[in-house]
């Protein structure tokens with residue numbers, strides 16, 4: 001199906017001095033456009049690794065990752081384009097370039113994707129405006145911003161190249177409860193209103209309320225949770 005991300009029996013083992021660590025162990029799940037999928041799990045359960053596999057920042061040892069009908073692990077797959085144009089990442093520690101302004105943080109991925117220079121500022125201003133980052137803040141350096149502002153800039157950056165998939169790794173982990181709620185609402189809107197496929201990994205049980213589909217991850221293994229959605 002074209003609107004579905006399908007992860008089939010994916011595994012990833014890291015070789016470390018003390019032995020092998022199987023971070024992701026035969027994981028299968030589906031995520032759709034227009035829906036929010038939440039993966040809950042404690043520290044070390046493999047959440048970040050799973051997200052990195054979907055975003056192709058890591059490659060799996062086995063299994064299949066099919067993105068809207070395309071196997072991203074096949075030989076010849078243009079993973080650079082995939083990372084630049086199809087997925088947007090949101091991180092716990094925002095990962096903004098602190099010496100750049102909010103606006104520059106959002107135009108940077110457009111530059112990397114070779115977007116026409118003349119359109120970049122306009123689009124970045126629009127995205128930041130939508131995230132509630134006003135004209136003054138757009139020109140502020142990222143290191144001068146509050147956590148909530150940084151995360152909203154980071155979401156605008158994730159949207160820079162209009163990806164189908166938003167991968168959010170503990171997006172509320174560094175925010176107070178109220179600010180975290182705002183960020184989750186933004187992510188939900190991106191699914192419901194913009195039709196993005198949103199995947200959130202977290203240890204924060206309260207994010208389950210936002211989920212259309214939810215899973216629990218433990219020791220690299222995934223099990224479904226009934227959200228009643």
Ligand SMILES: Nc1ncnc2c1ncn2[C@@H]1O[C@H](COP(=O)(O)OP(=O)(O)OP(=O)(O)O)[C@@H](O)[C@H]1O
Nearest residue numbers: 014016021023041042043044045046047048049050
């Ligand atoms: N690059 C790596 N090299 C070696 N081991 C790794 C690497 N990345 C992750 N691991 C190991 O894989 C396991 C899963 O790590 P991962 O970061 O995916 O967990 P997590 O659920 O995101 O944890 P947290 O909630 O603390 O962020 C851990 O045991 C971790 O030490």
Ligand SMILES: [Mg+2]
Nearest residue numbers: 047048049169
């Ligand atoms: Mg993690």
